[in-house]
Amino acid sequence: MKKSPPAAILGPDGKLEVPDDVAEAVRTLIRWAGDDPSREGLLDTPKRVARAWREYCSGYGDDPAHHLSRIFEEVGGYDEIVLLKDIPFQSHCEHHMAPIIGKAHIAYLPRNHVVGISKLARVLHAFARRLQVQERLTAEVADCIWNGLKPQGVAVVIEASHACMTARGVRTPGVAMVTSRMMGVFREDDRSRKEVLALMGLKE
Numbered sequence: 001m002k003k004s005p006p007a008a009i010l011g012p013d014g015k016l017e018v019p020d021d022v023a024e025a026v027r028t029l030i031r032w033a034g035d036d037p038s039r040e041g042l043l044d045t046p047k048r049v050a051r052a053w054r055e056y057c058s059g060y061g062d063d064p065a066h067h068l069s070r071i072f073e074e075v076g077g078y079d080e081i082v083l084l085k086d087i088p089f090q091s092h093c094e095h096h097m098a099p100i101i102g103k104a105h106i107a108y109l110p111r112n113h114v115v116g117i118s119k120l121a122r123v124l125h126a127f128a129r130r131l132q133v134q135e136r137l138t139a140e141v142a143d144c145i146w147n148g149l150k151p152q153g154v155a156v157v158i159e160a161s162h163a164c165m166t167a168r169g170v171r172t173p174g175v176a177m178v179t180s181r182m183m184g185v186f187r188e189d190d191r192s193r194k195e196v197l198a199l200m201g202l203k204e
């Protein structure tokens with residue numbers, strides 16, 4: 001299902017207008033957390049929170065496939081792995097709406113086409129800036145590159161820390177969740193998979 005956010009209407013100050021029901025929802029949450037939304041320091045907070053959430057979730061208004069619409073004929077017969085390593089990203093988990101903070105490694109083995117390298121990070125952010133689980137984020141990024149570039153292989157590895165595990169719940173800081181999706185040669189061929197994992201600085 002395609003999701004798209006309600007229209008963004010800018011107020012006279014150039015900032016996003018916040019509907020009353022959205023601001024009221026934040027006031028309800030502040031009361032639920034134990035504070036008084038009518039005290040001085042919290043008066044503007046509902047609007048700030050509402051705008052912040054539109055920013056955290058700006059991926060709903062960003063079509064990831066669009067970033068791969070400009071592809072180039074392979075440059076100079078280059079037929080080796082292309083890897084964008086250690087891409088920092090932020091997301092929010094769909095269970096607690098708490099931050100997921102981590103880094104991604106995205107690689108592909110071109111067939112006929114390459115893409116501007118920044119586009120791999122743009123695809124990642126378009127999916128990350130939504131409510132996510134890490135497994136789906138990993139799969140969506142890999143599938144999008146697979147479908148957009150039709151390469152010989154795609155490898156995506158994501159390492160991230162989940163605030164729902166560090167700041168609440170089990171409260172266990174310092175743990176990273178690691179997920180991967182290997183497609184094409186990286187799934188079928190051991191040597192190719194080893195090579196891409198080594199380039200990522202990971203051992204099989």
Ligand SMILES: Nc1nc2c(ncn2[C@@H]2O[C@H](COP(=O)(O)OP(=O)(O)OP(=O)(O)O)[C@@H](O)[C@H]2O)c(=O)[nH]1
Nearest residue numbers: 093094095096132133134135162164165168169170
């Ligand atoms: N697999 C997966 N689990 C996640 C992700 N983000 C959060 N979770 C987990 O989702 C689970 C939700 O479990 P529930 O038992 O429904 O919720 P909860 O009572 O808040 O669980 P605790 O976090 O253990 O306190 C938790 O185990 C979270 O750690 C993710 O990206 N992938």
Ligand SMILES: [Zn+2]
Nearest residue numbers: 093095096164
């Ligand atoms: Zn969570």
